[in-house]
Amino acid sequence: MKSIIAEELVKTYDKGKVRALDSLNLDVEEGTVLGVLGPNGAGKTTTVRILSTLLRPDSGRATVAGIDVIKNPEKVREVIGLSGQYAAVDEILTGYDNLVMFGELYHLGKKNAVARANELLERFSLTEAAKRPIKTYSGGMRRRLDLAASLIVKPKILFLDEPTTGLDPRGRQEMWGVIQELVKGGVTLLLTTQYLEEADQLADEIAVIDTGKVIARGTSDALKKQVGGERLEVVVDASNIPKTVEIVSTVSGNKASLDEGIRMISAPVSTGSQALFEVLKALDSAGIHPLDVGLKRPSLDDVFLSLTGHAAEVKEEAK
Amino acid sequence: MSAFRDTLIITQRQLRLLTRVPEVLIFSTIQPVMFVLLFRYVFGGSINTGQPGGYVQLLMPGIFVQTVAFTLAGTASGLAEDMKKGLIDRFRSLPISQSALVIGRTLGDSLLNIVVLTVMGIAGYVVGWRPSGGLGNVALGFLFLLFFGYALSWVGALVGLSASDARVVQNVSFIVTFPLTFLSNAFAPTTGMPRALQYFAEWNPVSTMVAACRELFGLKNQFGATAGSFPSEHPLTTSLVYMVVIMAIFIPLSLRKYRNASN
Ligand SMILES: Nc1ncnc2c1ncn2[C@@H]1O[C@H](COP(=O)(O)OP(=O)(O)O)[C@@H](O)[C@H]1O
Ligand SMILES: [Mg+2]
Numbered sequence: 001m002k003s004i005i006a007e008e009l010v011k012t013y014d015k016g017k018v019r020a021l022d023s024l025n026l027d028v029e030e031g032t033v034l035g036v037l038g039p040n041g042a043g044k045t046t047t048v049r050i051l052s053t054l055l056r057p058d059s060g061r062a063t064v065a066g067i068d069v070i071k072n073p074e075k076v077r078e079v080i081g082l083s084g085q086y087a088a089v090d091e092i093l094t095g096y097d098n099l100v101m102f103g104e105l106y107h108l109g110k111k112n113a114v115a116r117a118n119e120l121l122e123r124f125s126l127t128e129a130a131k132r133p134i135k136t137y138s139g140g141m142r143r144r145l146d147l148a149a150s151l152i153v154k155p156k157i158l159f160l161d162e163p164t165t166g167l168d169p170r171g172r173q174e175m176w177g178v179i180q181e182l183v184k185g186g187v188t189l190l191l192t193t194q195y196l197e198e199a200d201q202l203a204d205e206i207a208v209i210d211t212g213k214v215i216a217r218g219t220s221d222a223l224k225k226q227v228g229g230e231r232l233e234v235v236v237d238a239s240n241i242p243k244t245v246e247i248v249s250t251v252s253g254n255k256a257s258l259d260e261g262i263r264m265i266s267a268p269v270s271t272g273s274q275a276l277f278e279v280l281k282a283l284d285s286a287g288i289h290p291l292d293v294g295l296k297r298p299s300l301d302d303v304f305l306s307l308t309g310h311a312a313e314v315k316e317e318a319k
Numbered sequence: 320m321s322a323f324r325d326t327l328i329i330t331q332r333q334l335r336l337l338t339r340v341p342e343v344l345i346f347s348t349i350q351p352v353m354f355v356l357l358f359r360y361v362f363g364g365s366i367n368t369g370q371p372g373g374y375v376q377l378l379m380p381g382i383f384v385q386t387v388a389f390t391l392a393g394t395a396s397g398l399a400e401d402m403k404k405g406l407i408d409r410f411r412s413l414p415i416s417q418s419a420l421v422i423g424r425t426l427g428d429s430l431l432n433i434v435v436l437t438v439m440g441i442a443g444y445v446v447g448w449r450p451s452g453g454l455g456n457v458a459l460g461f462l463f464l465l466f467f468g469y470a471l472s473w474v475g476a477l478v479g480l481s482a483s484d485a486r487v488v489q490n491v492s493f494i495v496t497f498p499l500t501f502l503s504n505a506f507a508p509t510t511g512m513p514r515a516l517q518y519f520a521e522w523n524p525v526s527t528m529v530a531a532c533r534e535l536f537g538l539k540n541q542f543g544a545t546a547g548s549f550p551s552e553h554p555l556t557t558s559l560v561y562m563v564v565i566m567a568i569f570i571p572l573s574l575r576k577y578r579n580a581s582n
Binding site: 049052053054074077078080082084085086087088089090091092093094097101102104105106107133149150 | 321324325328331332335336339340404405406408409410411412413414415419580
């Protein structure tokens, strides 16, 4: 059964001048995770806001848990949890106060709201910070608290809009852990992200969107195959370029390409760190000391480049 | 009724905010008290009111009204902050009454007014304010003040929900409230103003409120009213009509704005 269905959604802003969604279609199977992947301005937030009843589309239809989001928004709100792009918690109140307040607003009653708040604080490793105002929290802690607030009544369907944007690598790792736990518990999740790696980690299926349309859809493996795997990149002194091109080509099995401006030689590889090791060894025996060497995973830019033939075009983010 | 309970939870939240940031409460009371003292001692000596008890009797109703008028700014910037932080999105995505957040906020701001008015009343008493209208009328006067603050709080709600930037809200609400409170009979007689301003000042709801309070507090409304104009002859009725009209217009507009926030 499909938990979320969006059909031909159109949404324009500024009296039609900005076409944020342009006949967008997507659906999410119950109990699975859909990663909506796209650059800034692609229409991710608009999609999430329509599906979570905050915004009305100009045209098109959408259902969440079988309920029409336009005709029955109150019903939809009873089954969803939403954590927006910016942590929406009260800065001045403590983490505990925030969760109790939202619990009460969900009509849990004071006693249950308190119990649930403590349970969530514990689960998201926020117990120690529980009695501090949110404004003293780190970005990662805020996001976790925001997520906790959206889980108060154990929603079956959850929307997370760019849950890790702006977090440092550690905060991101922690958030991923939390989300993976949730998914094990069986929620249906629609998650938006700008990072292919994140969609890869968390999503069962990925929908790539660009200028308000889904331009590709599939499992992460399928998308990556379409894009090509990792690339090995080596930067050397100008004098060592010809020899390095030769070495990299041999290891890769493909003809290496050269960016003369930055003296970077690169080639696709399928064996990952093994290839890296072989190249380093061969360079060493040839007496070449690379200035920089690394493996580059395909990024959103690469996905875009291969799907659309143009780089991810970044529109100005709406304030 | 769950809409009612939701509203109370939001009001509670706001009172809790006050306990977390006591500065808000302190400054919302210090400022009017400072005005009482400044006006009382700076102008009090030079303005001859011909009123028994002196300028402070006329001044206090003026400052009370001015203070509750600033509820507009308080509600506006509070809601604008909530919008900016995305809190409104969260509230709107909850299965709660869609008006609870705004109604709760306006109620909370009115509760704050009770505290502020009490402190000001005490300060006024200390510097010689002695209302003589009888307990019932004085209480009615304060009720009028709270009601007026509540009505303006809804104007603030619309301003706060419509603005794109919290700083703009601050400015807009000051641009609305300052002329309203000063182009009135609150601090000085309107009879000294140019004809056009005088006209405005007499119909200004701030003036009618001040005149109404003066009447209820036992003064003759002689401070600035041009004899014969309707609002100065019937300040209580006029004020009441103003409040009802303001609410009839701004409550539905604000609630609609809230439901369609950022649509
Ligand atoms: N309130 C708004 N007013 C005008 N334009 C907007 C508004 N919100 C979003 N947009 C525009 O709509 C497009 C999609 O925005 P958004 O859904 O926020 O994208 P994303 O979340 O993928 O970055 C962008 O071009 C953005 O500038
Ligand atoms: Mg966004």
